[in-house]
Amino acid sequence: MINVGIIGSGFIGPAHLEALRRLGFVQVVALCDSELSQAQEKARQLNIPHACASVAELLAHPDLHAVHNCTPNHLHAEINRQILRAGKHVFSEKPLCMTPQEARELVALAERAGVVHGVSFVYRQFAMVRQAESMMRAGSLGRLFAAHGSYLQDWMLLETDYNWRVDAALGGASRAVADIGSHWCDTVQFVTGRRITEVMADLSIVWPTRKASAGGSQTFVHDPHARYEDKPVSTEDFGSVLFRFDDGSRGSFNVSQVSAGRKNRLTFEVNGSERSVAWDQEVPQQLWIGHREQANQLLTDDPGLLNRDVADSAHFPGGHIEGWPDAFKNMMAQFYRAVQAGNMPERPLFATFHDGADVMYIIDAIVKSHQQRRWIRIER
Known part of the structure; x- marks a missing residue:
């Protein structure tokens, strides 16, 4: 099984969770939100075993393979940086970040990290x-x-x-x-x-x-x-x-x-x-x-x-x-097949x-x- 953490419990985080559970070989082991009580309540509702209130705590979770960034736009760049520096596979909600300068930096970080990286363009x-x-x-x-x-x-x-x-x-x-x-x-x-x-x-x-x-x-x-x-x-x-x-x-x-x-x-x-x-x-x-x-x-x-x-x-x-949920599942399946292989495909569909x-x-x-x-x- 591939162990995944999700950051952000608003509308889109549970949508990621549902698609991942449909794959059968991916399990969401931790949920992170800015307030611990909110993260714990949402984790209880969604049957996720662990909850935390900081990205650092999530990234320190044992045997964590990939992280989904489902936060508001202004948080995307910094959280994506943290995930990449921790060497985890990363799937980010769009937009990737807020500026072209941040975009260039994140692409370079992802290439250096050698991880599988994806953005949620589902259509x-x-x-x-x-x-x-x-x-x-x-x-x-x-x-x-x-x-x-x-x-x-x-x-x-x-x-x-x-x-x-x-x-x-x-x-x-x-x-x-x-x-x-x-x-x-x-x-x-x-x-x-x-x-x-x-x-x-x-x-x-x-x-x-x-x-x-x-x-x-x-x-x-x-x-x-x-x-x-x-x-x-x-x-x-x-x-x-x-x-x-x-x-x-x-x-x-x-x-x-x-x-x-x-x-x-x-x-x-x-x-x-x-x-x-x-x-x-x-x-x-x-x-x-x-x-x-x-x-x-x-x-x-x-x-x-x-x-x-x-x-x-x-x-x-x-x-x-x-x-839409089936297209979302398609996107996650393609991404996690790449995670299983351990590297980016030559011509990724995601x-x-x-x-x-x-x-x-x-x-x-x-x-x-x-x-x-x-x-x-x-x-x-």
């Missing part, structure tokens, strides 16, 4: 996203012309919607782009096999001041009796980005956390000289394939219908529902610190483009 793990990537790599789409799409949510639609991510000191200089645009960029770069090299961005803050609950009520919880205090907002709610790939092809995408009715709608379309493909995360088991001179197709994730190199990413016969850093460079360029009102080249 590349859906069976139909992998099918699109396989088709692109095999040449069945032809020459890449363009890619476009969006990632739309509505959880920040109201003036009274507030979360730690709104605070730039905790969430970073970018919010919508860094939080969900990062997923879009990673997914589309994975599918196309191309790198975004230049961006032109226009970002928008629709609530320059938000009303935060003085009692600190949880995100997504409506309290009609809450008292509110005004909080200035410096990070974007909406953004539009034009971009260029390294092969000269073009693209665009929108991100929004204020699109009423859109809960978690990541969509992309890739146009090639032979055919197109399109995918919608809210209908994740279908891949639209567009043709010029024959009827369009709607491919579903029946393992018998997928390309042979991606069939293992769909786990049940056609017609059985699979979604996102690595290199991929996490690459997206940080894109986010940095998008912010600069908006501020300077011009095209900005990605500095890798």
Whole structure:
């Protein structure tokens, strides 16, 4: 068994735990949170044998092989440093860190440590996203012309919607782009096999001041009796980005956390000289394939219908529902197969610190483009 520790017990930590338990050969032996009582209570609820209140204590746990960093954004860089210096395999929530400088440092640390390193870009793990990537790599789409799409949510639609991510000191200089645009960029770069090299961005803050609950009520919880205090907002709610790939092809995408009715709608379309493909995360088991001179197709994730190199990413016969938790399991399975082998694969399907850093460079360029009102080249 591979022994794992998780740092952070909010929404995403238990999601990591569930996926790891489904693998069968990984066990979570310790949970860390900033307050010992909270860590102990959460560990009891989740049936994790040990709880601690410091990263150092977690890293000192006997026979610990890997650590998952599931903390808020501003803690990612320092905790990732600690894990790497302890020589543990590390799986980090995204974003990898807060700045391009931190990203370069963490990549160098990971390479020197010689450990397996991953970042939680989960959308590349859906069976139909992998099918699109396989088709692109095999040449069945032809020459890449363009890619476009969006990632739309509505959880920040109201003036009274507030979360730690709104605070730039905790969430970073970018919010919508860094939080969900990062997923879009990673997914589309994975599918196309191309790198975004230049961006032109226009970002928008629709609530320059938000009303935060003085009692600190949880995100997504409506309290009609809450008292509110005004909080200035410096990070974007909406953004539009034009971009260029390294092969000269073009693209665009929108991100929004204020699109009423859109809960978690990541969509992309890739146009090639032979055919197109399109995918919608809210209908994740279908891949639209567009043709010029024959009827369009709607491919579903029946393992018998997928390309042979991606069939293992769909786990049940056609017609059985699979979604985000199953993609999360795919991601963990790939990462822990590498941990079992003891080294990084030559061509990992899971996102690595290199991929996490690459997206940080894109986010940095998008912010600069908006501020300077011009095209900005990605500095890798």
